[in-house]
Amino acid sequence: MRASAIKRALVALAVGGLAVVGLSQPAQAINQYVTIGNVPKPAAACNNHGVMPAGGWLANKSCGYVMGTAIAGTRFDVSTTTPNNFHFGRWRAGDGSSFCAYLVPGALNTSHSTPIADSCSSATSDRLVHRRTFGRDFDVAPHTGNGAIVVRINPSACTGYYNYFTDSTYTTGALRDPAGFALPTTGGYRYTTADNGASMIRVDALGETIWLFVSRACINAQLPANLNNQND
The missing domain is CATH 2.30.30 (SH3 type barrels.)
Known part of the structure; x- marks a missing residue:
């Protein structure tokens, strides 16, 4: 093979190698x-x-x-x-x-x-990991608390839902998956979603402590003014 032909072959191989390396890889x-x-x-x-x-x-x-x-x-x-x-x-x-x-x-x-x-x-x-990614108005400072703020609930007006978030932006949602039981008259408040639409509370029901969402409007009047908004 002539020197010029060898050079062209090596250039083509190098370019081809770069093209292979540059291909996007499928998700694992x-x-x-x-x-x-x-x-x-x-x-x-x-x-x-x-x-x-x-x-x-x-x-x-x-x-x-x-x-x-x-x-x-x-x-x-x-x-x-x-x-x-x-x-x-x-x-x-x-x-x-x-x-x-x-x-x-x-x-x-x-x-x-x-x-x-x-x-x-x-x-x-x-x-x-950082709690302000998904929430606001927490009950206490980071790494403490467990729903210690007790709020009154009107079971005839408030429904519990197991889920709220829609996607991995955690900035929007809708109350979904109704719990299927009447809420007790009190619950322990933990935090509110970033869009202020729903609040996470814990209640004693079905013989267990259950975490679920309620509309923020259901308990808003029961919440103190000095809720915590520190990030982790």
Whole structure:
């Protein structure tokens, strides 16, 4: 082969190599599972005791703020799993809404899985750790409290819902998945969503402590003026 031909071949090979390197890579395949109900609360990791009848808690981190409930029969894509078996990934609701969150251990039917592209990044996980990403007007300063502000509830006018967030911006939502039982007359306030639409409270019902959303308007008059807006 003449020198000029060899040079052209080497240039073509180099260009081809660069083209291969520059190709966008497909998202990593991970496993999607169906969620289950009557999930044991994470006693060993978080010192919570009892069960979650409707499905496993969704949170902003392991043992973090409850952000919803992965209703039994919905789907969850497992991006990563922590050493204490919390799963970070995408919860997919039956109505088409979906968002990235941490799911408590034991909330998945692991007898069958479906491959799916990973859609929850480490950047989302890092952002989610900071509580002002999803909420405002917290009951107390970061890393303290557990719904210590007791609010009165009018059960005939207020409904409890297991979920609110629509997507991984955590800036919009709608009350969804009604709890299906009458609320008690008091609850423990934790925080309000970033758009001021719903508040997370804990109530004693069905023989358990249950976290759920109510409309902020339902309890607004019961809340103190000095709620906490520090970030983590």
